[in-house]
Amino acid sequence: MDVEQTALPGIGLRHEFTTQSGRRIGVVSHRSGRRDLVIYDKNDPDQACETVKLNDEEADALVELLGAPRIVQRLNALHREVEGLVSLQVPVTARWDARQMGDAQVRTRTGASIVAIVRAGQVNASPGPDFVLAEADVVVVVGSPESTEAASQILTSG
DSSP, rough: OOOEEEEETEEEEEEEEEEETTTEEEEETTTTSEEEEEEEOOOOHHHHHHHEEEOHHHHHHHHHHHHHHHHHHHHHHHHHTTTEEEEEEEEGGGGTTTGGGGGGOOOHHSSSSSEEEEETTTEEEEEOOOOOOOOOOOOEEEOOHHHHHHHHHHHOOO
């Protein structure tokens, strides 16, 4: 898919692409931080038929809604391509509540990688070691069957 980027002097950047069905969609990222989701007229791809202004919180919510299923799809595709690679979704126990992810030393101790943390339906992809865990989080761990099971033991032990 080709995404076109256009500088808008004094405004910011516009990114646009054409969907498989022929609809043109764009996002204008203003220098102020505001984002506009633009849907172009089907009969005139230069004419916007709808513009939705999004604040930071709304833009983040839209990214999470569109991005979370894609992360799962990419992991599933990776599993098909790489023999022996698995992923687990591990609920965080009270022991790790309010502690930094790095305290668990999952990668060092097991060789498994934490690729995302799901909190209240929102995906935090590629969290760093300073990410603070919460008891209701679900950690997505990728690695071999043995390493992911070991990571699960660390995160669920209390």
